[in-house]
Amino acid sequence: MNEEFMHKIKRGAQLLAIGVLAAGGVWGCFALREWNANKNQRALSAEVDQLFEAFHKYKSIIGQYPTGSNAQIAKSIREGDNSKRLMIMAVRDSQLNAKGEIVDPWGTPLKIYFAQNEVLIRSAGPNKQFEDAKATLSDDYFRSD
Numbered sequence: 001m002n003e004e005f006m007h008k009i010k011r012g013a014q015l016l017a018i019g020v021l022a023a024g025g026v027w028g029c030f031a032l033r034e035w036n037a038n039k040n041q042r043a044l045s046a047e048v049d050q051l052f053e054a055f056h057k058y059k060s061i062i063g064q065y066p067t068g069s070n071a072q073i074a075k076s077i078r079e080g081d082n083s084k085r086l087m088i089m090a091v092r093d094s095q096l097n098a099k100g101e102i103v104d105p106w107g108t109p110l111k112i113y114f115a116q117n118e119v120l121i122r123s124a125g126p127n128k129q130f131e132d133a134k135a136t137l138s139d140d141y142f143r144s145d
Contacts, residue, residue: 039105040104040105040106040126041105041141043105044104044105044123044141045143047095047104047105048121048143050090050091051090051091051102051110051112051119051121052119052121052145053090054077054088054090054091055077055114055119056119056145057088058076058077058082058086058088061084061086062082062083062084062086065114065119066082066114067114069101070101070102070109070110070111070112071099071100071101073102073112074091074096074100074101074102075100077090077091078090078091097109104123104124104125104141106123106124106125106126106128107128108123108124108128110122110123111123111130118144118145119144119145120142120143120144121142121143121144122140122141122142122143123140123141124139124140125138125139125140125141126139127139
């Protein structure tokens with residue numbers, strides 16, 4: 001009887017271990033899916049951080065933020081198209097579209113706004129559509145420093 005009892009305990013422990021491993025595997029799959037789903041959001045956050053730094057560095061040296069359209073702003077910081085020929089390599093080629101505009105990870109040009117000492121950067125998000133304030137569901141991203 002003692003052997004039979006020990007066999008049942010071993011069997012129960014094995015089943016418990018299998019159950020824990022299966023639950024861990026399921027959780028791992030969901031966690032990996034969530035990690036991959038947020039990859040573009042993490043990339044956007046890093047891109048915006050670099051742009052904030054570049055724009056403030058530009059302003060401290062040139063005396064004002066870059067002006068013009070998205071493409072003109074990109075040209076000002078990347079190619080030195082400014083009064084002091086300052087080039088700030090904060091934007092990679094992969095972050096530009098064919099028009100030379102700085103784009104978000106989904107390929108939509110960013111909207112960049114400058115105020116006295118602040119920068120606002122807006123992304124259309126995964127749906128690639130800029131929603132207005134009337135939209136009940138919006139996936140746009142806004143960040144200011």
